[in-house]
Amino acid sequence: MNKDEMAGTRADSAMITLRGDNRANRAFTGVATFLRSDYCADIDRMTAEMAVFGVPLDEASPFLPGARMAPRSVREHSMRFSPGGFYDIARDKHYLPTEILTGRIVDAGDVDILPTNLPQTLENIAAMTRSLRRRGVIPVAIGGDHSVSYPLIRGFEEPVHVIQFDAHLDFAPAAQGMRYTNGQPFRHIAALPHVKSLTQAGIRSLRVRSAEAQDARGAGSRVVPVGEFRALGPQGVAALLPAGEKCYVSIDIDALDMSLVPGCVSAEPDGLRYDQLRDTLCALAARMDIIGFDLVEVNPLLDVGTGITSYLAAHVMVEFIGHIFAERAARRTCDVVT
Structure with missing residues (x-):
């Protein structure tokens, strides 16, 4: 038996021991919670770490709808992974x-969305992160279009550095009464008093206007075009943020090259490879105190039949979550030793 098979066997044994059953639990069976984690909608009684x-929500997407279906689709594809974790052969x-099996990670359901009542929906989103952080829980959000990142970050009540992975700046000005589309969230985020810095990485779209870039830089944003991103490498991008401080990560799936994400309405050419995004997220998990993240702009209605964009989104989330918990464990060990 090779190491991968041994890891899978250990995970399966742990799942049977902790869950008290011997079900096969194939990907197409069961209730679709993220990674088959326990469902816990009562935040006041939540004891999880994440x-x-x-x-x-996709009412703020001015082109094609469908991103509202992503949370359900990404959850379904997450069930292809074992709740007993994953083995990285490299x-x-x-x-x-054990993090899923022991309830340290739970699925808290969905924010209540009120179609056509955008102000109250945005407040509902902010209230979710606010409630979770007041209990010391790390919020992880599955969008939705990218407009959701503003209320998510607005719900934080502590100083935080924000890094955005995206093909676009999403720093457009308000125009014709439109203030909260998916082209504007980081203009609002940059103005939040508790956001200590904003780093916008992987930017490359030819539809980004020069005035938008000037406004972003003028507001203090560190803009990292895709060429500079590649030159810096994962460690170099992570090093743009101050080590050890609290960090929120926003991942637009269109940060990846359009060949990888057919189920994304805003996909662009010349994007990141999966390993470039993953390794940068791993570097951030090692350098920063990650206190929340979101993944947005997956559109299952546009995806191919196998749902590879939803699967890729789940894959990004699972790997990032794995490294967040591994680094937290390493820090706790260091604290005990010292």
């Missing part, structure tokens, strides 16, 4: 061996 939840390490 809560994954959906923000099924690192020879098993990640998330």
Whole structure:
């Protein structure tokens, strides 16, 4: 038996022991919670360290709808992974061996979306992160279009550095009464008093206007075009943020090259490879105190039949979550030793 098979066997044994059954639990069976984690909608009684939840909103997408279906689709594809974690053959390490099985990560359901009542929907989104952070829980949101990042970050009540992975700046000015589209969230985020810095990485779209870039830089944003991103590499991008401080990460799936994400309405050419995004997220998990993240702009209605964009989104989330918990464990060990 090879190491991968041994890791899978250990995970399966742990799942049977902790869950008290011997079900096969194939990907197409069961209730679709993220990674088959426990469902816990009562935040006041939540004891988890991390809560994954959906923000099924696409009213702020001015082109094609469908991103509202992403939370359900990404959850379904997450069930292809074991709740006993995953084995990284390159690192020879098993990640998330018990975090799901022991309730340290839960699925908190979806934010209540009120169609056509955008102000109250935005407040509902902010209230979700506010409630979770007041209990010390790390919020992980599945969008939805990218407009959801503004209320998510607005719900924080502590100083935080924000890094955005995206093909676009999303720093457009308000125009013709439109203030909260998916082209504007980081203009609002940059103005929040508790956001200590904003880094916008992987930017490359030819539809970004020069005035938008000037406004972003003028507001203090560190804009990292895709060429500079590649030159810096994962460690170099992570090093743009001050080590050890609290960090929120916003991942637009269109940060990846359009060949990888057919189920994304805003996909662009010349994007990141999966390993470039993953390794940068891993570097951030090692350098920063990650206190929340979102993944947005997956559109299942545009995806191919196998749902590879939703699967890729789940894959990004699972790996990032695995490294967040591994780094938190390493820090706790260091604290005990010292």
